[in-house]
Amino acid sequence: MQIRPAQLSDCQAISSLYNYYVENSTATFALEPEELVEREAWLRQHLEHGLPVIVAELDNQMVAFASLSFYHQRCAYRQTVEASIYVDHNFLSRGYGRLLMKELMELAEKAGFHAVLGLICSENTASIKLMLDFGFFEAGCLKQVGKKYDRWLDVAILEKIL
Numbered sequence: 001m002q003i004r005p006a007q008l009s010d011c012q013a014i015s016s017l018y019n020y021y022v023e024n025s026t027a028t029f030a031l032e033p034e035e036l037v038e039r040e041a042w043l044r045q046h047l048e049h050g051l052p053v054i055v056a057e058l059d060n061q062m063v064a065f066a067s068l069s070f071y072h073q074r075c076a077y078r079q080t081v082e083a084s085i086y087v088d089h090n091f092l093s094r095g096y097g098r099l100l101m102k103e104l105m106e107l108a109e110k111a112g113f114h115a116v117l118g119l120i121c122s123e124n125t126a127s128i129k130l131m132l133d134f135g136f137f138e139a140g141c142l143k144q145v146g147k148k149y150d151r152w153l154d155v156a157i158l159e160k161i162l
Helices: 008-024 036-048 096-111 125-133
Strands: 002-005 053-058 061-070 080-087 115-121 137-148 151-161
Touching: 002 096, 008 036, 008 053, 008 061, 008 080, 036 053, 053 096, 061 096, 080 096, 080 125, 096 115, 096 125, 115 125, 125 151
Parallel strands: 080 115
Antiparallel strands: 002 053, 053 061, 061 080, 115 151, 137 151
């Protein structure tokens, strides 16, 4: 497997992978599939701000992507980022998320960020476990802040100080 920085030519694959989770899970609270133009704008914004977006390829097929995004737009939060990892549902439980998390943490430290957050639907126990395995701690839980599939959902807040 190869991990590399994302390029604009990856946006279709990233969008397709993400849209699977929009339509089939609570891994994202998005309710409608995104358009390619939205993903391209997202990547351009990340690149302009020096926020890493990486992809994992296996046999020239993208099987996962990960990113660091600013947690909040207020200036005082500038050193705090949110980590996101999405693995193609056909490639789950093979360690790709773990490899991407390792790379994200190295990139976060190299970029000089101070805190990394994970905001994860509380029923996504595999993602929560992954972050705990990387030294994140449970900083709190936001009760019933999202509604998807006619259910109110909680969001676990995980944090790691670098």
